[in-house]
Amino acid sequence: MLSLEEIVIYRDKEPLLQLSAEVAKGEVLTVMGPSGAGKSTLLQAIAGQLQAPFTLAGQIKINDVVMNNIDAHLRKVGIMFQDALLFEHMTVGENIAFAMPNNAHKNKQMKRDAINELLAAVELDGLADRAVTTLSGGQQARISLIRTLASQPEVVLLDEPFSKLDVALRSQIRTWTFSQLKARCIPAVLVTHDKDDALAAGGEVIELR
């Protein structure tokens, strides 16, 4: 469970946004608002990537543990952007393996099986050895999703992840994403401009001004 308790984000010393919210396991909190309202900055604060001139007050808790002073790489918070951002010097399989925690699998074969299982879940079986540049946009988006899931995150942040996809792909990828998150009981925060995204997410919606 993710709790945002009386969060205030400041730019220099000016308050940029304020909110409080709780996201239960498997739920999606949607944050909407105009550009410049601080939506992405909020996600960066939760991810532990907040940089000057921004500062944070209030508490971010994951499963009742305060995260404010914990480094980004120890938070177990996965983040996805509108670009898939797959690492181009690695194959599809290596991208996923890179995300898996160390010692999560006993040997190479088990790791490989786990990768294939993840790929099968998004109907991309057998693509493990492909170069990421040979994939279509929709395939890349799905790989990006299972890469995030492979790191076994406790919270997932979605920074307009569907906005670059065309309409047909969009609803399909959206369905994939939300059902996978639900199946794994992961709380998520979605930032978007699109009302349909908010409807599909089905959770609480916060409008920033």
Next chain:
Amino acid sequence: MFTLVTLVARWCLLLLLCIPILAGLLGVIFPAMGYFPAIGANAFSMQVFATLFALPDIGQMMWLSLFTGLGSTFLAVLAAFCILATFYQSSLLGKVQGVLSPFLVFPHASAAIALLFVLSPSGIFAAISTRINGYFSHVFTSSFVNETALPASNEGALLYDDTGLSVLIALSLKEVPFIILMTLSVMSQPLVKKKLTGYVKVGAALGYSPTASFFKLVLPTIFSQIKLPILAVLVFATSNVEIPLILGPNNPSTLAVAIMYWFNHIDLSMRLLASSAAVLQVAVSAVAILLFLGIERFVKNMAKHCLATGNRFFADTALRSCGFAIMALYIILICAMVYTVVMYAFAKQWHFPLLLPEGTTLLHWNTALSALASPFINTLLLGVLVSTSSLVLVLFTLESEQLKPARAFIANAFSLSLFLPLLVPGVAFLYGLVWFQQLAFQNAVWFHTYIAHMVYVVPYVFLSMAVAYRKLDNRYAMVAQNLGKTPWQVFYHIKLPSLFSAIMIAWALGLAISFSQYLPTLLASGGTIPTVTTEAVASVSGSSTRLTAVYVIVQAMMPLIGFMIAWYLPVFAMGQGKRQMHISNYSRATTAEPVQQARINKSKNKSKKGRN
């Protein structure tokens, strides 16, 4: 932990750049004030400066330094803008870069020597003009004229001229590529590029010619970013030693060359004079900078009026023909230089008006290669050490910038310190540095030479690396970090592989800069570590032209090989990766489809049979 390491690296880099230069400056200021205990001078006084200014030629020396430095920089800036305005929107831009880049990586010494060959009274141009003259006089005045009696000396008047024109031209030839490539690298920064593309489109839509758009829209936008590199060029030009030493007037010489002579004089008391002249050199370079900034302000004010006149053209035809003419000049000069140097290197004899040498031999190569064996190894060892360690330092520094951004004030101080070695004349601080080094560890010559090289290599490696590093989409790092990877893992597994080709280029550039160092090597090692460059410069005044030609070729080839490695290694590594991927695809396909497997087996058998 890793964050701490990178922070330490950043401070190391800062200290590495500042300490030698400040120490070096102190080391010339004290002797200049008359304090030099080694020869029993213990009292501070202005006596040394009085002696310096009493020298009959001192005014002429200062004038030569100022004239060649400022003149060459202005000429180079104008030529560079001319070329950029002509080609920046054209598909030929890549070719222009290709022609000019070798000029950038060739050591100054070898460029100057090659130019010396080409422009000398017995050089290729003189030979061609004599031939043409001879031909015409043969045709028009029948056979009265004796061809050998034709004087060729006038053509040679350009070299060693008292006005320093040859130095000025050689310097600007070397500077134009640097300014162009610096400008292009600024223009290719993602944010700047986006802005400029928009500006040029708007300009075109409003009816401005590409040339006019360059001067009215592009240049004003980027000039503040290329000003510092241009000032570095200016300081370099006012204080360079190799080029005036090889091409310049001797009596009097430029100030920097005179300083070198005085410092190396057997009479130690000349050190005082040399130190005061080194302080004067700093002043001369500072005056050059002030003059440049003054003229820049004047031109800016003038240009403001012309900006809004609505004139859609900007001397288009003249500028474009200038741009093409300068490129043609470069191509002709490069061809002539390569031709002359290569011919000399293999020539048995080459008499003046002949265009081809008489007979070829490998004798010079044998002599030179055996003489160069140990300098070659020294050069390579020093270059690899210096370039690799500065690359590591620079990468960590850049990483620390992203992990823990410094406050604006510190960041500014840092970027200024990067330019410090380029803004303080080397001939001024290197001698002082040597004095300190001799006081501290007299025998650690390799260490001293290493430090002296680092001071010059680090800034270039940093400038070359920083553009690529800041261009990298930092969301990749964010994603990796939130997949649970430590900063070190993100740096090692994500950033380094993504930047591989840029890293190799920066490494090759570091090698090239280290290879080309003349004065730092000579001074810091006290002459005990000969390199290919120091030997080449020494050979100009000593051995035969043909031997020198071989030295020049070796010297020019070394950085080129570094860059070849840098260009082809990433391509090769990537090709390897692709092939592996291909193979694994293939094997997966074979296990999935038994039919295909059978077909492959069959073809394998076939090929076996064929072999039998």
